[in-house]
Amino acid sequence: MSYGHAVQDELREPGRALRRAIPEVYDGYRTMHAAAYAAGALDEKTKELIALAIAVSKECDGCIASHARGAARTGATESEVAEALGVTIAMNGGPATVYGPRAFAAFREFAEEADPQGG
Template identity: 90%
Template sequence: MSYGHAVQDELREPSRALRRAIPEVYDGYRRMHAAAYAPGALDEKTKELIALAIAVSEECDGCIASHARGAARTGATPEEVAEALGVTIAMTGGPGTVYGPRAFAAYQEFAEAAAPGPDGDPRAPAVS
């Protein structure tokens, strides 16, 4: 397990506890999130790349892990992720050079996990 999964695992239980304590807030957030990420003039992959870039600029580890996973899930290529992170570095400077590599590592981790296995099953490990 590396960066992306580790961050998500660390946050899983505290997030569940808070969600149980304030379910209305989380429901409102879920609905807003669904509306913001729904395909429209921009497709979901583009929106995930934007969100990943913002996550890096905000230095939010949980957001980076979530949107790196989203970028992999929506089919973003390593080149697309790298270019989005390059723009983030240009806009944020030094912090982007710290959080950008974290985001790229998380994306690679989730993309590798999502790659089809030897029999075409995306749940089976890919053969290198």
């Protein structure tokens, strides 16, 4: 198991428990999330790349795993992710050189699952 799955596995049960405790908050968040990520002037892939860059900036491992998976699911390429992470490093400096590689590893993990033939 590598980075992306490890983080998601670690957060799965605590996340479920909190959702059960405050379902209205999570329902509101889910509605906002769906509206924010819906295709519009920007497509879903671009929005996932933005979210991944922000996740690295915020140093949020759970967010990184989620948006690396989202980037893979929406068809982002390794080059697109790398360039988005390059901008993140330019904007955030040293911390992004730690969290950027985590994001890149998570993306590659999820992309491999989406296309196990690598093509």
